[in-house]
Amino acid sequence: MSLEGKKLGFIGTGKMGSALIKGICNAGLFSPSNVYASDLYEPSLDELKQNVGINVSTDNIDTVNNSDIIVLAIKPQIIKKVIAGIKDDIDSDKLVISIAAGVKIADIESEFNDGTRVIRVMPNIAATVAEAASAITQGSNASKEDAEDALEIFGAVGSAIQVTENLMDAVTGLSGSGPAYIFPVIEAMADGAVYEGLDRKSALVLAAQTILGAAKMALETETHPGELKDMVTSPAGTTIRGIKVLEEYGIRSAFMQAVIESSKRSKELGK
Numbered sequence: 001m002s003l004e005g006k007k008l009g010f011i012g013t014g015k016m017g018s019a020l021i022k023g024i025c026n027a028g029l030f031s032p033s034n035v036y037a038s039d040l041y042e043p044s045l046d047e048l049k050q051n052v053g054i055n056v057s058t059d060n061i062d063t064v065n066n067s068d069i070i071v072l073a074i075k076p077q078i079i080k081k082v083i084a085g086i087k088d089d090i091d092s093d094k095l096v097i098s099i100a101a102g103v104k105i106a107d108i109e110s111e112f113n114d115g116t117r118v119i120r121v122m123p124n125i126a127a128t129v130a131e132a133a134s135a136i137t138q139g140s141n142a143s144k145e146d147a148e149d150a151l152e153i154f155g156a157v158g159s160a161i162q163v164t165e166n167l168m169d170a171v172t173g174l175s176g177s178g179p180a181y182i183f184p185v186i187e188a189m190a191d192g193a194v195y196e197g198l199d200r201k202s203a204l205v206l207a208a209q210t211i212l213g214a215a216k217m218a219l220e221t222e223t224h225p226g227e228l229k230d231m232v233t234s235p236a237g238t239t240i241r242g243i244k245v246l247e248e249y250g251i252r253s254a255f256m257q258a259v260i261e262s263s264k265r266s267k268e269l270g271k
């Protein structure tokens with residue numbers, strides 16, 4: 001196994017960095033003693049040290065020096081500044097993984113010293129519960145083994161595929177941002193049931209489980225979603241009445257447009 005004996009570092013322990021650290025440690029891929037993280041925000045470091053048992057520091061150089069693979073989990077807007085502070089401590093023995101939305105590999109590589117191995121990944125927040133959907137893409141100095149390492153890391157917290165970099169903005173609009181499109185759907189479906197008299201707790205459990213079950217069927221049966229929808233929809237039954245309302249409100253167009261707009265924003269962040 002190519003990850004054997006390697007140490008993993010995170011620069012940035014905000015929402016996504018913390019989700020990945022928790023997911024990866026829970027999956028047992030790295031023992032917490034082999035995971036290092038740094039951030040300017042000490043409470044998130046303290047929480048990870050206490051609850052997960054990883055090594056933490058407020059100095060990014062500590063993370064770099066202690067790690068073989070360094071995940072940049074900071075905002076796209078500050079990535080250049082963060083790289084400037086660590087680049088001279090990164091040699092060709094280390095692999096850098098950027099999860100920053102929109103930021104192109106060529107632009108990341110050009111901020112580091114020549115020859116730096118870079119992989120770009122777009123994960124999602126469901127890494128916390130080992131159900132992330134991630135895509136990775138390989139930089140010009142990264143090897144096939146580096147890509148395999150990245151697929152193994154992100155595959156440990158969900159599904160991970162490799163794509164060409166021109167598709168990363170589409171992935172960002174779809175699966176990177178996607179959980180945030182679905183959480184309001186869960187809440188709104190539960191609201192409908194609360195309106196009809198169900199208690200909030202039961203409504204949320206049934207709404208979330210309904211989405212989980214539908215997603216699992218789509219993945220496991222590999223049947224077209226239209227066909228799965230037809231399996232639920234009895235002639236003159238209840239479901240078709242609900243579907244008519246969703247179509248009247250433009251559900252398909254709304255979701256398509258959300259993915260397209262988010263992808264556009266990812267492209268903007270890369271300019």
Ligand SMILES: NC(=O)C1=CN([C@@H]2O[C@H](COP(=O)(O)OP(=O)(O)OC[C@H]3O[C@@H](n4cnc5c(N)ncnc54)[C@H](OP(=O)(O)O)[C@@H]3O)[C@@H](O)[C@H]2O)C=CC1
Pocket residue numbers: 011012013014015016017038039040041044060072073074075076078082099100101122123124125176177
């Ligand atoms: N959230 C998500 O679902 C996803 C996010 N991403 C990507 O992940 C990256 C992180 O996003 P997210 O976790 O949401 O953002 P957060 O703002 O939650 O986390 C970023 C963290 O980096 C810290 N930070 C700021 N400056 C530095 C520095 N110089 N050195 C070390 N740490 C620093 C921030 O501290 P402070 O708050 O004090 O500034 C913060 O704790 C982004 O590039 C985003 O595009 C990708 C996929 C999904």
Ligand SMILES: O=C(O)[C@@H]1CCC=N1
Pocket residue numbers: 101172176177
């Ligand atoms: O909203 C964002 O910019 C980040 C990237 C994908 C998900 N969250």
